[in-house]
Amino acid sequence: MxxxxxxxxxxxxxxxxxxxxxxxxxxxxxxxxxxxxxxxxxxxxxxxxxxxxxxxxxxxxxxxxxxxxxxxxxxxxxxxxxxxxxxxxxxxxxxxxxxxxxxxxxxxxxxxxxxxxxxxxxxxxxxxxxxxxxxxxxxxxxxxxxxxxxxxxxxxxxxxxxxxxxxxxxxxxxxxxxxxxxxxxxxxxxxxxxxxxxxxxxxxxxxxxxxxxxxxxxxxxxxxxxxxxxxxxxxxxxxxxxxxxxPAFGGVELPRAEGEPQVFVLSNCGSGVPVYRRLQRRGLPFVAGILPTNDVDYHLARRLAVEVVTQEPFGEVSDAALARALALIGAVPRVIDAGVTIGPGNRRAQALAEAARAQGKYERVTE
Amino acid sequence: MEANRRRKRCALVFAALAAALALTAALNVSVGSVAISPAEIGDILLRRSGDVTRSNIIWQIRLPRLIMSAILGGALALSGFLLQTFFGNPIAGPFVLGISSGAKLTVALTMILLLERLRAVSSWTMVAAAFAGSLLCVGFILLLSRRLRHMASLLVAGIMVGYICSAATDFIVTFASESDIVNLRGWSLGSFSGMSWEQVGAAAVLVGAGLLGAFLLSKPMNAYRLGESYARSLGVNIRAFRAALIILSSLLSACVTAFAGPVSFVGIAVPHLVKRALNTARPLAVIPAVFLGGAVFCMACDLIARTAFAPTELNISTVTSVFGAPVVIAMMLRRQRER
CATH class of the missing domain: 3.40.50.300 (P-loop containing nucleotide triphosphate hydrolases)
Known part of the structure; x- marks a missing residue:
């Protein structure tokens, strides 16, 4: 032909x-x-x-x-x-x-x-x-x-x-x-x-x-x-x-803010996206978790966050992940809770917010 | 509906131009140092009767002169329009680009060289000389245009070329023998006076051919309005088209220069006025309208040139400049505003 x-x-x-x-x-x-x-x-x-x-x-x-x-x-x-x-x-x-x-x-x-x-x-x-x-x-x-x-x-x-x-x-x-x-x-x-x-x-x-x-x-x-x-x-x-x-969305992202993390962002199911962008604009390095690797938040966080604590999709939060997240919370001055949807797979993640509260670092985003 | 309005406007402009042509022609026949009544003019023209002197004034002086000014005026305006298409700029014209002056120089040279041996030089020889001079100047301008991308600098270069050619012509005229000067001086300043029927015939043939050629180019000229690349993508042979434009415009302006000397501003002012009146720049409409407009403009200017300070006659360029130059200035102001 x-x-x-x-x-x-x-x-x-x-x-x-x-x-x-x-x-x-x-x-x-x-x-x-x-x-x-x-x-x-x-x-x-x-x-x-x-x-x-x-x-x-x-x-x-x-x-x-x-x-x-x-x-x-x-x-x-x-x-x-x-x-x-x-x-x-x-x-x-x-x-x-x-x-x-x-x-x-x-x-x-x-x-x-x-x-x-x-x-x-x-x-x-x-x-x-x-x-x-x-x-x-x-x-x-x-x-x-x-x-x-x-x-x-x-x-x-x-x-x-x-x-x-x-x-x-x-x-x-x-x-x-x-x-x-x-x-x-x-x-x-x-x-x-x-x-x-x-x-x-x-x-x-x-x-x-x-x-x-x-x-x-x-x-x-x-x-x-x-x-x-x-x-x-x-x-x-x-x-x-x-x-x-x-390649998934055809979008481009500006470079992440590198350095010692200043904020831990608690989120999932998309609630973290606006928070990540705000932090990036201000040039504040941050970490994010605990995110299933099929979560929208994960998709962006892996490009913008210094570190992402993850869990298997549809699985449960592992001991290692929980320990890592708690360690990071201990290291950063602020923890921002962007809203976390809790289900059978991530009940253990509730402990993160409590730990942050106990350390006096907890902030809740209400939007 | 919109298309109808356009067509009506076109028809109106053409009707107005035809009426103006008839009117200026009638005035040109009847007004002059010898007053001849309309009734007598009718007799002389239609029945070829009446007083011999007056009949001669009409048939041998006024008629060839007015027909010549019409033909050459049309040729000049058309030549300007072709050059404007070529350069994509409404300020281009045979006079400002120095093409008329180039033709003037070669014609002066030819006249002086030939008149020493022969008693008269034929119209065809004059046109051939003018054509050669025009092409030489255009060639030079085109060479410059490869370097000077900016239209303004190209125009300045053209004007300079014009000055150089004019200076050379003046030089030649100054040192020409007494008998030649009488002819040359009037001609080198531009005039429609002293036209013979033989010259009218030659001009009619050449300008008619140029007009026909322009009509045949109207389709690619239209496509060229969107720019060279688009024209090429539509199947226009750009090289051939550009060459045809240059040859036609040189031929037309060479005719004018050979017979009447350099005539300024008609080539810019008339196309501009005509396009504004038509409210379109479509070549198929503009070409005939520009030709008619140029004819009317030059006949009217010639009428003024020979009657305003009679019996002294003005140079034709003096009159065309007075009316043409303000139009050009107004046009440039308008373009500036539209930017």
Whole structure:
């Protein structure tokens, strides 16, 4: 079978100087493929080369089995549409006019729009929920609106492939989600293949079928997000020295406060999360316990706390854990009780609060 | 509904331009140092009858002059619009980029070199010389544009190129033999006077070809408005397109320079006014409107140039500057505000 896009041994760059080499991947029809990687790694360069804005320095790209370099311009325009980071300020242009540019490969020698073209423009505006923007000046709309208009422009080109360079930059979270939801729907319902670059690795993980990690000079990895989004991968891709990346939720955390623990946080079932964050913001090193290793609190505590005292999920608190927790309580000046749900597995943990009270260190968070 | 309003506005602008064209043409035929009544003009034009002197004034002086100012005015405005598309900047134009002055220099050289041996130089030779000069200047400006990324510095460079060419022209004119000077001096300052039908014919053919070429480019010009990358992604052959823009705009402004000398500000002011009036920059509408607008503007300016201080005639650039320069300033202020 032939892929929507197949790249073999590409080298891409400017003026004959390669930025990224040895790029090979195969993308199936209707997939969303996202390029991630640090700034300046060459994501845009790869996208521009795929869209034939830049000449390939080596290797071949095939679209549906046909050589990209040999496709006539008009045919390529009917197969592939782009939305780039290039900011232009066209004079006296309505949003509708900007969208209708996408009909270029379908109109006659003077570029006059037929009723069918007009209908396509309407449909594209409808898809991105921008009908009401039609008569507004393209320069006067917000970044989010402009990005949607440019997407509509790409859509009404009726392409099989859409290439987008950082479509979510400058957008607020609502518009980011809206835009990505539109892309997901297009890919699923119309079978449009989407290749794009994203800065937000959390969003990339959630929307993409495949991920291309671009690490400068080479493509570090190509594969489904489950394989790519491991903590170690992301750490090395972005050369993270501080903080942490959480593959389960796609979130990032600032580095923990290190040092002699000042607080013991008693919690479970999520009650500890706001307390951990507050302590981290103030730069107070803390310890947490006693947490089952499947608890939400545990998930965060192991990234933010200096030490976590744990118990087996669905098991009972062990003697060793209880002893360790009591020792830690003895060592810290404050114990904060964020609310502990007691069940058959952790009745023994009640002893911790009592010990803290007896030592005069106990504080209860009431929220 | 919105689209209808746009179409109506377009139709209205074109109707207004056509009316203005008819009016300025009528005024240009009838107003002059010799007063001729409308009835007599009708006779002369339609039945070719009436007094021989007056008939000659109409047929040999006023008609070719007004037609020429219309054709060349349109060419100049269109050339400006093409250059503005090329540079993506509404302040670009054949005059400010020094292209007109380059053409002026080569035409002056050609005239002096050829007039010494021949009695007359044909229109085609003049246009060819002007075209060569225009292309030379554009080539130089394009070379500079690789280094000067900022449009403002490019414009300054263009203006400097213009000064250099003008200085060289003045130098040549100063040392030209007496008989050449009479012709050269009037021409090198810009004037529509003394046009022959042969020249009108040549200009009509060349400018007509340029206008047709611009129409054929209107589709890629439209796509180019969103920027080079988008245009390329839509299938525009950028190299060929840019080359065509340069050749067409050089040809048009070369025609003007060859026949009437340098004429300033029309190329910037008219496209700006026309786009504002149409409230769109779609090339398919702007190209014909700009051509009509340029024709009206130059005919009106020529009318003022020859009647305001009659019998003394002003240079055409004097008049176009008086009306064109304020428009350009207003445009820059407006752009600043919109930023």
């Amino acid at each position: 032939s892929y929507a896009i197949q790249a073999r041994g590409l080298a891409v760059g400017y003026d004959g100087v390669p930025v990224v080499r040895d790029i090979s991947f195969a993308i199936e029809k209707g997939e969303i493929v996202t390029l991630i990687g640090p700034n300046g790694a060459g994501k845009s360069t790869i996208l521009k080369s795929l869209a034939r804005q830049l000449r390939l320095l080596a290797g071949t790209v095939e679209l549906d089995g046909r050589d990209l370099a040999a496709l006539p311009a008009r045919e390529l325009a009917r197969r592939m549409a782009v939305a780039l980071t290039e900011r232009t300020r066209p004079e006296l242009m309505t949003c509708r006019e900007a969208v209708s540019m996408g009909r270029y490969p379908y109109t006659g020698p003077l570029g006059v729009l037929s009723p069918e073209d007009e209908a396509q423009v309407d449909a594209a505006l409808e898809t991105v929920r921008a009908r009401d923007l039609g008569e507004r000046d393209f320069n006067a709309v917000s970044d989010g609106q402009r990005q949607r208009v440019l997407l509509a422009r790409a859509l009404c080109q009726q392409p099989e492939i859409i290439v987008l360079d950082e479509p979510t930059s400058f957008l607020d979270i609502r518009h980011k989600l809206e835009l990505l939801a539109i892309l997901r729907r297009m890919a699923r319902e119309e079978g449009i293949t989407v290749v794009m670059s994203l800065h937000e690795i959390d969003l990339a993980q959630k929307i993409s079928d495949k991920i291309v990690c671009v690490q400068g000079e080479t493509v570090a990895q190509f594969g489904p997000p489950e394989e790519v989004f491991t903590e170690a991968r992301i750490r090395s891709l972005y050369d993270l020295e501080q903080g942490a990346y959480d």
